[in-house]
Amino acid sequence: MPRSTRTCESGFTLIEIMIAIAIFAVMSAMAYGGLNSVMKSRNGLEEHATRLGKMQKAFSIIERDVQQIVSRGIRDQYGDPKEALVAHDFDEIKLELTHTGWRNPFPSEKRVRSVLQRVGYSIKDDQLIRMYWFELDRGFESKPFESVLLDNVKGFELRFVDKNKQWQTQWPKLNSQEAEVIPQGVEVTIETDRLGRIARLFQVPAKPQ
Numbered sequence: 001m002p003r004s005t006r007t008c009e010s011g012f013t014l015i016e017i018m019i020a021i022a023i024f025a026v027m028s029a030m031a032y033g034g035l036n037s038v039m040k041s042r043n044g045l046e047e048h049a050t051r052l053g054k055m056q057k058a059f060s061i062i063e064r065d066v067q068q069i070v071s072r073g074i075r076d077q078y079g080d081p082k083e084a085l086v087a088h089d090f091d092e093i094k095l096e097l098t099h100t101g102w103r104n105p106f107p108s109e110k111r112v113r114s115v116l117q118r119v120g121y122s123i124k125d126d127q128l129i130r131m132y133w134f135e136l137d138r139g140f141e142s143k144p145f146e147s148v149l150l151d152n153v154k155g156f157e158l159r160f161v162d163k164n165k166q167w168q169t170q171w172p173k174l175n176s177q178e179a180e181v182i183p184q185g186v187e188v189t190i191e192t193d194r195l196g197r198i199a200r201l202f203q204v205p206a207k208p209q
């Protein structure tokens with residue numbers, strides 16, 4: 001009479017299952033930590049690129065104004081004359097100038113205006129503000145139109161290259177007998193919390209109109 005056989009089926013013990021779960025949990029935590037680090041790095045790079053893009057845009061606008069400067073002074077709201085380019089540390093408006101190239105998108109007899117524009121730059125509440133006026137010689141009630149170029153601005157410094165290749169921190173030059181209306185170059189330094197100090201030097205046209 002044949003002898004019956006018993007098939008032994010092997011499986012995982014409870015301890016082995018717990019060890020496997022523990023290893024899986026550790027690997028998952030490591031994978032999540034790595035992915036989280038990559039996402040933070042990516043977000044940081046995107047934020048840095050955004051801030052840098054805004055900084056470059058601000059410099060581009062300043063460069064456009066400087067490179068289209070013209071030798072046209074104005075009269076302020078009090079009737080006092082102001083030079084074509086004015087920059088003094090003690091003024092609320094740190095830089096003010098007249099430039100050409102102000103295109104009129106709606107040319108008509110009723111909308112005739114000059115292609116010259118008076119613009120200024122100032123710092124208000126840690127923001128770099130660009131302002132412009134619709135008229136060159138301002139009336140007493142003339143108000144500038146303002147737009148924010150940058151936030152979190154900690155510093156806005158200017159230097160100017162005169163015809164003798166000397167640096168000046170204010171314009172027109174103080175205590176100078178020379179009638180030099182326009183500098184040879186304008187250096188702009190902007191300081192922000194995240195990007196630090198960034199300087200750009202803009203060349204003024206050789207013969208501004």
